[in-house]
Amino acid sequence: MNAETETGVCPLTRRWYSQGLTLYVVATIALTVAIGGAACQSKPAATEPVADLFRTTSSVREVMQAIVAPSAQGLWDSVGRISNSKGTVDLAPRTDAEWAAVRRHAVTLMESSNLLLIRGRHVAPEGATTLKADDADPGAELQPAEIERRINANWPRWTAMAVALHGAGTAMLQTIDAKDAAALETTGSELDGICENCHLAFWYPPKPAR
Secondary structure, X not given: OOOOOOOOOOHHHHHHHHHHHHHHHHHHHHHHHHHHHHHHHHOOOOOOOHHHHOOOOOOHHHHHHHHHHHHHHHHHHOOXXXXXXXXXXXXXXXXXXXXXXXXXXXXXHHHHHHHOOOOOXXXXXXXXXXXXXXXXXXXXXXXXXXXXXXXXHOHHHHHHHHHHHHHHHHHHHHHHHOOOHHHHHHHHHHHHHHHHHHHHHHHOOOOOOO
16 A cells, blocks of 8 residues: 555655755755865965064164165255366266166155154164254254154154155156256255255254244
């Protein structure tokens, strides 16, 4: 006798179907987990945040003395006019080698501005005092701790100054690539103004109100 339910399906057939469906579901889940695990393992390891990759070993003063100032001075000295007992001489790069040397100064100056944007860089080495420049008036420069306090309190302005320095270097690089000595001298004057504005904002004491 064919034992069927009211639905017309044999109970034994229904049991086999149910067991088969269960095995299919279990197998599908196992496969999904396996694929997911493999995908997780194939992902590259989490990289260290970019900011944490920088090592601010040198102070702002050292970056200025070793990179910014020599590069800027090399650009300023490449053009201009000097007068002495022998007469007047107009300075300008003339050979490809001279233009290439000046170009290196511009590239170095541009990229040095990025070093000034790294957080955590102290203004001067620990224990350092005010830098006594030969051409500076007594008390013309604040103590390093006060300069650093100003920078940290006005970081957006400091950032704008560094970006302006980069822009000045970029403008000078363009005149160098065009081998335009007159334009190089003009952009050099603009660079001088940017440097002085930064010094007035962060390095020098505020002038007393008149």
